[in-house]
Amino acid sequence: MSEKATINIFIFKRLVSFARPYKSLFLFAVLCTVTLAVLGSFRPYIIGDMVSKYVIKSKDGDKLIFWTIVVVGMLVMEGILQFSSSYLSNLLAQSVIKDIREKLFGHVLSFRMRYFDSTPVGALVTRVVSDLEAVTEVFSSGLIDIAGDLISLVFVISLMFFVDWELSLMTILPIPLLIFATRIFARAMRNSFQLERQQVTRLNTFVQERITGISIVQLFNRQKQEYKNFEEINKGHRQAHVNAVWANSIFFPIVEMLSSMSIALMLVWGAVYASGKTADQVEGMYAQIISFTLWVNMLFRPIRQLADKFNILQRGTVRAERVFEIIDLNDHIQNPGTVTSCDFNQTIHFKNIHFAYKDENWVLKNISLDIEAGSTVAFVGATGAGKSTIVNLLGRFYDYQKGEIFIGDSNIRDIELSYLRTNIAIVLQDVFLFSDTIHNNITLGDNSISREQVIAAAKEVGADVFIQKLPGGYDYQVGERGGVLSVGQRQLLSFIRASVYNPAILILDEATSSVDSESEELIQKATEKLTKGRTSIVIAHRLSTIQNSDKIVVLDAGEIMEIGSHQELLLHNGFYRKLYDRQFSDEKEAK
Numbered sequence: 001m002s003e004k005a006t007i008n009i010f011i012f013k014r015l016v017s018f019a020r021p022y023k024s025l026f027l028f029a030v031l032c033t034v035t036l037a038v039l040g041s042f043r044p045y046i047i048g049d050m051v052s053k054y055v056i057k058s059k060d061g062d063k064l065i066f067w068t069i070v071v072v073g074m075l076v077m078e079g080i081l082q083f084s085s086s087y088l089s090n091l092l093a094q095s096v097i098k099d100i101r102e103k104l105f106g107h108v109l110s111f112r113m114r115y116f117d118s119t120p121v122g123a124l125v126t127r128v129v130s131d132l133e134a135v136t137e138v139f140s141s142g143l144i145d146i147a148g149d150l151i152s153l154v155f156v157i158s159l160m161f162f163v164d165w166e167l168s169l170m171t172i173l174p175i176p177l178l179i180f181a182t183r184i185f186a187r188a189m190r191n192s193f194q195l196e197r198q199q200v201t202r203l204n205t206f207v208q209e210r211i212t213g214i215s216i217v218q219l220f221n222r223q224k225q226e227y228k229n230f231e232e233i234n235k236g237h238r239q240a241h242v243n244a245v246w247a248n249s250i251f252f253p254i255v256e257m258l259s260s261m262s263i264a265l266m267l268v269w270g271a272v273y274a275s276g277k278t279a280d281q282v283e284g285m286y287a288q289i290i291s292f293t294l295w296v297n298m299l300f301r302p303i304r305q306l307a308d309k310f311n312i313l314q315r316g317t318v319r320a321e322r323v324f325e326i327i328d329l330n331d332h333i334q335n336p337g338t339v340t341s342c343d344f345n346q347t348i349h350f351k352n353i354h355f356a357y358k359d360e361n362w363v364l365k366n367i368s369l370d371i372e373a374g375s376t377v378a379f380v381g382a383t384g385a386g387k388s389t390i391v392n393l394l395g396r397f398y399d400y401q402k403g404e405i406f407i408g409d410s411n412i413r414d415i416e417l418s419y420l421r422t423n424i425a426i427v428l429q430d431v432f433l434f435s436d437t438i439h440n441n442i443t444l445g446d447n448s449i450s451r452e453q454v455i456a457a458a459k460e461v462g463a464d465v466f467i468q469k470l471p472g473g474y475d476y477q478v479g480e481r482g483g484v485l486s487v488g489q490r491q492l493l494s495f496i497r498a499s500v501y502n503p504a505i506l507i508l509d510e511a512t513s514s515v516d517s518e519s520e521e522l523i524q525k526a527t528e529k530l531t532k533g534r535t536s537i538v539i540a541h542r543l544s545t546i547q548n549s550d551k552i553v554v555l556d557a558g559e560i561m562e563i564g565s566h567q568e569l570l571l572h573n574g575f576y577r578k579l580y581d582r583q584f585s586d587e588k589e590a591k
Ligand SMILES: Nc1ncnc2c1ncn2[C@@H]1O[C@H](COP(=O)(O)OP(=O)(O)O)[C@@H](O)[C@H]1O
Pocket: 117, 357, 358, 363, 381, 382, 383, 384, 385, 386, 387, 388, 389, 390
């Protein structure tokens, strides 16, 4: 994707509108920057005037000291203004970005699952973190600085022409050259920046994936190969940076050269002018040359920087556009419902549910099923049969296309989404833990849940013993993705999570599948405790764990094949019987 050298005005306006709550901060920052530009432009004039009047023409020591103090005062003022302008514009930038980031993240958090199915994590992280960084620069060093630079240019050029138009023309002669060079290098820089960004993304993605998948890398002895790949990518990364640095390094000497040329031209002009002039006229020239030498720098610096600043604005606007794209995306569950009081202790009715993740590839076909309040229903079936999908529909993580789901008399589409979800707890096979304490991983930051409640729940599911053994107990810091905890232990933590939230409806999706036999016993007991008297859906691979369920639902390819108790289904001699016999003989073989 190439970033063109234009700025999308609509996006830019929208971006600037985020500064509206900080209007006074913005105005104050602009005021400081503008005052600084004006004050700075006048200083060379005053110095030139001072030299001409009190050094060259009359040797008036007192006046000279007075004006020197004035100039020093101006310098101090400029210092203060410089500080204020930089501090205020950065404060403004960070405040604005904080708002945008909050808006963005809050928005992303509520997207429906379908969005996350098709968006890579890395891309989202880039949006929320690094893209926004580029947007920050628009406010911290783009927008306000450009105003300062432009005003400074206008004042410097006006003052120069006011003092001596011929000398001014001489001085600005190299400027077209500077503008030309700036354009060329701005383009070169833009290209190398783009390359740099691609390489950075490549490096990040590579490192992130290899570290996340480190166990596979080591297990299959891929270290050498992966290291080679890394070297390759790392080389590309260096090259991209070197290109950028090269463009940068050659540009600044050229600017220096041009500004020296400007001063040289001025001196040549002075020499030509001086020949055949009276001593008095030539003396006036000295003072002017002092002023002009100071002005030359004030002229060249902003012109050179304007290109940089324009790049910053442009880059920030392009990134802002991508951020806004996400903010504008309305990928939420449609119709989030309004009912906020309903009895979840009622029968759940699935009525002729049809569902497809994509188009018309039906993953669930005509699912009709009642789950009585307080009962435990088990879903069994091959991998991909649609067991997890049914559960996802109940929590409205996806919206079904046909049919209805009722809890008692309430259609779940009418129930407010967050209310619905607080009454349903889902324990998954793969437990995600945040890098935080055990306690916080259980409460998920809900401060109304006390330590006593957590401990009681842990005791209930039989996890208290192992947690107490950890250094720091409940304050033990869990590493990212669970760190040193075993699968079974992580599973138990998610049981505690479910228990303290005390939901009306509990769903266990293959919660026992990948657990060692020691933990399995604990988890089996915990399951019995948690499902007792609570409407529960248990999805299990091992049929031994669900034999006592009130109802067993056998699914195949998205359809219900059989429903009944363990005994009934065995007698029925159908799908369930086959599954059961197969597992039974497998277990025998294993022994
Ligand atoms: N997020 C998804 N996007 C598209 N297809 C999916 C998604 N999740 C599951 N599927 C597909 O839906 C079918 C049912 O999956 P699932 O309900 O997870 O099965 P089970 O839990 O019984 O193993 C499978 O064919 C699976 O590939």
